[in-house]
Amino acid sequence: MGRDKEDAAEREIDSVVPWMRAPIDVSNVETCALETLPCLNPRLKKALEEMGISSLFPVQVSVWHETIGPGGFERDICVNSPTGSGKTLSYALPIVQILASRPVRCLRALVVLPTRDLALQVKDVFDAIAPAVGLTVGSAVGQSSIAGEISQLIKTPKLDAGICFDPDDLSQNLESAVDILVATPGRLMDHINNTKGFTLEHLRYLVVDETDRLLREAYQSWLPTVLQLTQASDDGLFPTAFVPSAFGALQTVRRQSVERGFKGKPYPRLVKMVLSATLTQNPSKLIQLDLHHPLFMTTGGSRYRLPEKLECLRLICETGMKPVYLVALLKSWEGEKCIIFTSSVETTRRLCKLLNFFGDANIKAKEYSGGLNQSVRSKELKAFRKGDIQVLVASDALTRGMDVKGVTNVINYDMPPFAKTFIHRAGRTARAGQAGRCFTLLSNHEVRRFSKLLKKVGSDSCPIYPISPTSLDSIRATYTPSFLVSALEKLKELVESEAPKKGRQAFRHNSRTGNSQTKFNKTTSDT
Template sequence: MEAVAAAAAKDKDKTKAKQRYLKRKKERRKVNKKSKPKPKLRLHRCLDSRMMQRGGGGEEEEPESGVEEEVEEEPPTKKRKISIEPATQDSTPAPAPTVSTPAVSAPLTLPTFPLPALPNPPSKSTLALQGLDRALVNAEIVPASRTVSIVDTDADRDQGTGGTHLGFSEKMRKRLVDLGITELFAVQTSLLPFLLPFSPLSKALYQPYNPPPDVCVSAPTGSGKTLAYAVPIVEILSSRIVTRLRALVVLPTRDLVLQVRETFEAISKGRGLKIGTATGQHSFSHEQAQLVGDHFTSLQGGSSKIDILICTPGRLMDHLKETRNFSLQHLRFLVIDEADRLLAQSFQDWLVQVLQATRPPKPELKYTLNYLARAAAAPSVPPVPDALSPSFLHLDTDIPSFITERKESSCQKLLFSATLTWDPSKIAALGLHDPKYFIVQGQQGEGRVMKGGRDEEESGALLDVVMEKFSMPATLKEHFLICTTYQKPLVFFHLVHSKHILNPNDAVLVFTKSAESTERLVRLFGFLREAIEEARARAQVLELDSSTNTNIVVQAYSSDLAAAERKSILEKFKAREIHILVCSDLISRGIDISHVSHVVSYDAPVDMRKYVHRVGRTARAGREGDAWTLVEEQEARHFKIMMKDAKHLSDVKRLRIGEQEFAPLVPHYETALSKLKAMYSRS
């Protein structure tokens, strides 16, 4: 029993010793964990150098907690042995052994470099001028306010044109005065001295060795562009002896062809010039008989009965391909009016073929060798060439043509438009020779020309044109109204009947988006007038008696009508027999009707160019006019953005009309609308 008790006491002592040992072992682990260095993180030297620079003065900076510098590792050594003395129950833990850390040398610093930065983007003006022809950059900016009086005998000298002679004869001056033209506008005062210089050699019909420079003109609508090219053409061609086709005027529409012909006939009265047109209005054989003299034999020089041809591009191409002896080799002037529209439409590549017909083909060696052989065998005087132009003489085998001889076409190209294109690709397709640009601008373009450079205002005017900031006549007032689709006819009828846009002596042009819209609006207007007259007969429209005029004559004008009918309608409108002419964009370009005081865009235009040409039908030649645009609610955002991009939004005033103002018209409008629906449902 004593042995068993002794063994139990001994096991108990061993258990206590083991517990003390485990406790010391746990404490040593804690101490070693605290004194053991933490894991190293490898950082780039540049990070250390930047941290030292932020610390200042190149002094070492202690790393943040948990992060130590990267140092070179020492070669591995043997593990240190730590002796543990036998501990007693009341003994205290021994201090943990310290581990020495090797000294760290200061890292080398690298120079810092600035971060890369993006360059400033180019301005809109710089981008707009990129790729433009140098002739366009050096364009002549003409203030729209410049005018010259031609009433006096010496008025064509030094009247605000810098001492430049206007160039036309006394006979032309008297003819212009007889027509009621007493002063010339800006585009005319600039272009006439250029096309009619004082030197008589520059007025020659043929200039094969020194062809005249071409001209591009950008001027607002109604500024007198037709007269600017009609006067020089008549003056220069009046010296001709033999009738040849020497002037070709290309226009986009038939109506504009008739108007330009009237201008030429009025100016050239008494000069003996023969003017013809080709629009497709008459039969093809009838036009052939009017243009050329011989249909059966082929003549190298062509045969023409007219001096000036005014035509549309489609009909011109028909005559170039099908009419025998129709030749353009004698052309002295090629006028492209409304150039932006004609250049945008191909018409069977009419421009390429017309330019090719005016240029002489390259001379070939066989012509020269053939002539020398004939001259050596039997020297004789060569026969008279078959009416060939000087630049086409090498086509005749009996006329010498030397290899070093270079002859060019004498045709001078004249381009006119209120929204002339500045697309380099389209301008390059014209093959312009030493072109001269004239830009007529309003108030924003009235700058002065500085010697040795371009004035800032003048440069701004050029940028406005290139970036399509179109100039409007100073006498034009512009308005727009926002309404719903249902209210748009009511708003238009209210404007008419409340005399906002129609006085006894006024004429109104209304533009719609299509021929169908034109016809539908005219019918609706007629039904509304009938409804008002019926209600007035029943004495139910007393509130409209003072402001409603039912004697307004409204007529539709569109491409659906025959040519003779359109001509008759236009003559009645000019004679003030028709008060409101509702039309499509058929006559939005070039048509000049002097008494048009209001232009209404019943359907808002989709682009700025169309807007410019529409509103240009009024406020022409210095007269006053108003332009109204009815904008539906879903179109308002696009319309405002379009005006803002053209920097023209501030010039268009918004007019607000409350529903109570046109409320008296609502019952009559609903009656007219029901009649219109019934008519279309039956048809």
């Protein structure tokens, strides 16, 4: 997915849907101690305390008051709040509280996220609170065994030994083994189309997290499929026959004349919650959600907001010397966790290798990008969370919602092309009320464009970060032509051993042109 597509919202039309013109400003809401939070289930309170949570952040308090109580969930909820402000718990807590009040085992809440790692991170939050009130949470994510997921999601009725049964009759008795499902859209569609017993007919809550990204990608038409599968007919019952040809081999079990929720009770509408740090304002995209009298909650008047305790800094780098400035920064933070963002998968891989060539700098860097398979990415992220790795070089695959405790510094090695990209990159630090810094490395010709970007994200200042000339000189002494030639050869060997044939041919072409400095700059995208 190219950056132009990823951040196309920067060019969205100026029109705004009416309900977005008068948002509820949650920035003035005070944090709230758990003891004073109205109606909180005592078992949930205990589970939160075991997580180390003693109070809720403003966005969490605001959503709680709009969802819990006599008029709870009368409207769909839309949240545009900075990264690290606590959006996950803002929807997880009220959903778990409400579902616990009606103890029936069926799939009643679905949370959809764009990536596997983000989905598993959200599932961890649900896992920490849902079991306390008797609810079960499942996951449906890519790069994992679908057979294993089915065994966890679907409960098969027990049969007495020696009794023959009709497989078709048995499939009608399959039941959900989970109350809440956290899923990626592709794997969700796999279960909708192919898993016997998987049904959305009782679904009460649909959460679309990182909404702007999920609306930009079709993901096998997951959203219209889910909405159609959860629509009521005029009499409040599901249609007796619903197998649209557009959905291919749709095999979800449809129990005829079953009301969502419980027989004999009024048909509850499907409640939707949509959240992002950069929620789209494009009416043509928002209309896909079919929102019911949406309530728009945001922080302040501007569309984009940086975390309150984030400090933005910039470094103006000499031509061809970005790696020198980068290494100087990293050496000054020994032991601190840092994420370095680049513009592409290729740059991520090669910059990571380069940093590890600076042996005397004691920099242990690993890569996180779409160029790695999911198991490797998850392994590196786990090591980074544990502190076994201090530096993670990442493509924008890591920008969305990922929460890693203890990240004090974020570096834009390549300047973000759009304000939205900057918001999500910077949001990997200064989370949950903690302080953090975001550094951007710039060449002289990028300074003016970066200043325009800062205005869009509402940053009043971004001072130049001073680096000691002595520290630069010591690294520059290592960064010699002979070092570049040696590093280039090592990079070529690594690329030839790891990259597919097409990538090797492209690398050989680059290696045959230009001097070693030029070749190395191409390798690291050093501008």
